[in-house]
Amino acid sequence: MPHSYIKRILDARVYDVARQTPIDEAALLSARLGNRVWLKREDLQPVFSFKLRGAYNKMYRLSEAQRSRGVVAASAGNHAQGLAMAAQRMGVRAVIVMPRTTPQIKVDAVRARGARVVLHGDAFDEASTYAKKLVAEQGMTYVHPFDDPDVIAGQGTVGMEIVRQHQAPLDALFVPVGGGGLLAGVAAFVHYVWPQTKIIGVEPADAACLKLALQRGRRDRLSEVGLFADGCAVAQIGKEPFRVIREIVDEVITVSTDEMCAAIKDIFEDTRGIAEPAGALALAGLKKYVEETGARNEELLAILSGANTNFDRLRYISERTEIGERREAIISVTIPEKPGSFRAFCSALGKRNITEFNYRYATDRFARVFVGLSVAPGGNDLQQVLNDLKREGYDAEDLTDNEMAKLHIRYMVGGRAPENMDPERIYRVEFPERPGALLKFLAALGQRWNISMFHYRNHGAAYGRILVGIQVPAGQKGAMREVLDGIGYPYWDESANPAYQLYLGNGAD
Structure with a gap:
């Protein structure tokens, strides 16, 4: 049951490396949408993403024998940086397999934290297959980016902080979805404390693996995955996240590339921060929710999940922003x-x-x-x-x-x-x-x-x-x-x- 995660989240070891990030009101967007809009600023983490939480919690739970053999992971970038930082902090050897399509800024950041980077395949699933091959050959421990209870519990501390910081229940909470680890962890905690709050997952329209699974009643694999929101470019929702999500998440919204670009601009105008496409995903879903439901005077929060994007992508993002709006x-x-x-x-x-x-x-x-x-x-x-x-x-x-x-x-x-x-x-x-x-x-x-x-x-x-x-x-x-x-x-x-x-x-x- 999802409630089994509450103790895991409360006991999660994340604050050795992660920080409690603020929730900021998006004043301009609030006035425009006629609702009070909040942003959970996970872009302010040391690795500019929430992924540090789950990676460190998993590393902390490993035995000394497992740590001595090293860890390996497959990641489009943010999980990689989190694991690299956790491994560096604990003195553990780390190998990160990243898709060749990963933005260079993320590749450089992982290398800067002492991890060895192997570029393989064009999407997460190809990188994951290769990483598991290294596990079999070298006896390393595979740290999954989302399909692991300890990782999910670490990500769930985001939900724990939201409950503590906002105090009164939200009307709706919007969470980005890739493999589902963040949504599962956050939803488990928030639903337990605030059962009246709508919990809404948001996916890219061209990488909607959770929507596909909910429609079919089982986990299935997308034949193609869009790469614009590379942090969420996953072909199949995680097994453990899906078990949790299907019980307690109220709705899943999909958004287009143009809508993500528009949300990146909104975040910049309210915070002067520049989100990556996956980082702005939840806010794009929030805006679409308001447009489709006509919601007014509600308390709405979107998790700004990351800010790792190549600077030269901003040219394309800017080009698509006004159309997305x-x-x-x-x-x-x-x-x-x-x-x-x-x-x-x-x-x-x-x-x-x-x-x-x-x-x-x-x-x-x-x-x-x-x-x-x-x-x-x-x-x-x-x-x-x-x-x-x-x-x-x-x-x-x-x-x-x-x-x-x-x-x-x-x-x-x-x-x-x-x-x-x-x-x-x-x-x-x-x-x-x-x-x-x-x-x-x-x-x-x-x-x-x-x-x-x-x-x-x-x-x-x-x-x-x-x-x-x-x-x-x-x-x-x-x-x-x-x-x-x-x-x-x-x-x-x-x-x-x-x-x-x-x-x-x-x-x-």
Whole structure:
């Protein structure tokens, strides 16, 4: 029974290395969602993850003979760091098998704590198989990242702290799920003390092994596992965690990559901390719960489970954040290929903020533009945009949930100019990032020249940057410069830029 874990959790030995982390109110998010939102800050542990708790508790319970032979584990990173720190503290040899897809920051952190790292396979299960082979060959003790009662008890101290710190029962508690160790431990303790609190597991939609097990009534294996939330990239829920979870967890929510990215931004805005995707998983589920249930004035807590992510991943995360929040939409629109059509299209959008604009001349009849624009979340604002454009005679298609469009097409729109196209000049322009600034630029061009290429993407800076191709006959270059000078925005003529000549131009000046 899950209640058997209460004494295990109370007796768990974790505070030799782990610290009691705070629960912080997410004030901005609370105001936005109409609920009081709390974050359990496990990202503040010495290894920036809760995994230290379970790893150390397991190590502490080993016999001297087991410690003398060393320990081995398979991990996508956070369990590895926890075990490496525990082994270093106890003077025990540790070998960690990590998937080759593990972020480098986690690999380096494990090595820095004295453990030997072996990179094997592309996901946790392949690494786990190899780690167990080392156990058989070398007699080492395998420390499972989640399917072990001592590990589960160590993770359960997170729930024990939440009960002590919050004092009054929560309305709902949101816990990230990979193999299920954290959810099982936290749920066992919180359910025992606060039976009225809803306990909700949150999984990535592309790694939902717990949801699959609950639907089928048994543990089963996912054929494919998404790797974005690498800390939760597990194909099968743990046997022991599932035994506990199926009895006391109220619900499981799945969230998308975009929703995790949006939650990472929310955490940053409220705490100035940067969570890893798995670390923000529970908050993404909390937000989805509020949206789907209409919950108001409730006490809601999400466990921020980790902050181990490569810095260069932030570029991708930032790109997907607004879409995850449903504050940005991606649409494809067909417009006439004639001077003034860009301005007319922007006028049809009204005062909406354009976040992205990609276009390349293809024919002399029509053009297709790839457009990102800001929309109001939680309503039918996007549909209103599509209806307004249709009423103005435009053919528009929503690509907001089209993964290929978001991952690839947005960067591939374009190509070389047709050989029979009129000469074009290429200008790089900077303008203040405020509503109406882009329309001012297009209006100044008027209907005198045709735009043959356009690229713009909002990067959250004070100044926006566009690259524009304009068909300018040889005798009108001076007039073009006068117009650009009159607009007052800084600009550069890039027509001779080798990058343009190599990839976008047709060889003619």
